[in-house]
Amino acid sequence: QKEVEQDPGPLSVPEGAIVSLNCTYSNSAFQYFMWYRQYSRKGPELLMYTYSSGNKEDGRFTAQVDKSSKYISLFIRDSQPSDSATYLCAMDSSNTGKLIFGQGTTLQVKP
Amino acid sequence: EAGVAQSPRYKIIEKRQSVAFWCNPISGHATLYWYQQILGQGPKLLIQFQNNGVVDDSQLPKDRFSAERLKGVDSTLKIQPAKLEDSAVYLCASSSRTGPGFFGPGTRLTVL
Numbered sequence: 001q002k003e004v005e006q007d008p009g010p011l012s013v014p015e016g017a018i019v020s021l022n023c024t025y026s027n028s029a030f031q032y033f034m035w036y037r038q039y040s041r042k043g044p045e046l047l048m049y050t051y052s053s054g055n056k057e058d059g060r061f062t063a064q065v066d067k068s069s070k071y072i073s074l075f076i077r078d079s080q081p082s083d084s085a086t087y088l089c090a091m092d093s094s095n096t097g098k099l100i101f102g103q104g105t106t107l108q109v110k111p
Numbered sequence: 112e113a114g115v116a117q118s119p120r121y122k123i124i125e126k127r128q129s130v131a132f133w134c135n136p137i138s139g140h141a142t143l144y145w146y147q148q149i150l151g152q153g154p155k156l157l158i159q160f161q162n163n164g165v166v167d168d169s170q171l172p173k174d175r176f177s178a179e180r181l182k183g184v185d186s187t188l189k190i191q192p193a194k195l196e197d198s199a200v201y202l203c204a205s206s207s208r209t210g211p212g213f214f215g216p217g218t219r220l221t222v223l
Contacts, residue, residue, distance in 0.1 A: 008151065034211050043115070043202055043214035044154065088153050095209050097142055098167060101153030 003027050006089055006102030015111050019076040023089035023102045026070065030091040030100075033065050035074045038086045038104065047087075048074065079109045113137065115215030117203050123221045129191035132218045136184070136205030142166075144212055145178055145188050146202040154202055160186065190220075198222045 006023045013019055021035075032051055036044035048063040050056045056063045062075040076083055086106050090099040116135040124130050136143050141162050146154035157176065159166040162183040171178065175194070180186040190197055200219050204212030 004153075006153075032210075036214075041216075041219075043204075043216045046211050046213070049211055090153070090211070092211070096159075096166075097144060097204075097206055097209050097212055098156050098159060099154075099211065101155070103151070103153050 001026060002103075003100050004089060004091055004102040006105055008103050008105060010106040010108060012108045012110060013079055015079060015081060015109055017079050017109070019079050019083070019107060019109075021074040021076075021087050021089075021105050021107070023072050024070055025072075025091055025100075027091070027093065027100075028067075028070065029093040032092040032095050033063070033072050034090040034092075034099065035061075035063055036088040036090060036101075037083075038088060040085075044088055079107075081109050081111050084108045115203055115205055115213055117201075117215040117218055119218055120216065121219045121221075123223065124193055126195055126222050127192040129189065130193055130220060131187050131189045132201050132203075132220075134186045134188070134203030134215060136186070136203070137207075137213055140205035140207050140213075141183070142206045142209065142212065143180055143186050144204040144206075145186070146204065146214075148200045148202055148217070150199070157188070193220075193222045195222050 035048040064073040086104040088104045089102040143160040148154040158168040160180040200217040206212040
């Protein structure tokens with residue numbers, strides 16, 4: 001069993017839709033949770049960085065962490081074609097920067 | 112602020128050949144990471160440097176991979192000899208302290 005599980009998709013939605021991306025994990029020591037966006041042939045770009053459980057909002061993006069269920073989510077409101085990318089969740093147990101990544105979910109937002 | 116620079120961007124080699132990748136982190140960033148991203152997978156950490164010292168290389172296949180960070184700035188990752196399964200994107204990341212890093216564009220390696 002992988003430490004971090006993420007549905008690879010692909011996920012296709014119409015422009016303006018609300019997108020929900022999710023990851024589950026097995027290691028209860030994870031305390032720091034991140035979402036990265038990766039465009040084709042580019043490096044990952046940090047979108048959201050949260051500590052422990054709770055919600056964090058940044059513009060159209062909302063990250064949720066439920067440590068009791070070992071489940072994290074990223075919501076994208078009013079999705080745009082420019083949001084089409086692969087979204088990677090990542091986790092860290094002690095903020096060392098040694099990240100454990102999920103497989104990534106490929107998102108396509110159609111105009 | 113300039114980002115993480117990597118070169119070359121693409122490299123094609125035959126199996127059993129050697130290859131080297133170069134990374135220049137964001138200025139002032141003490142921590143540098145090398146990740147391997149196989150197609151369709153998330154990045155996997157290979158090695159972490161703090162300044163010019165190795166913090167963690169537990170996932171680095173040391174029989175064929177080596178990395179160094181001289182003077183605590185630039186870093187090189189070498190593979191010798193390369194295998195088919197080494198085909199991947201090699202990502203370098205840096206951070207000013209512990210925590211998530213900023214990634215470079217990566218070097219896409221194809222081993223034939």
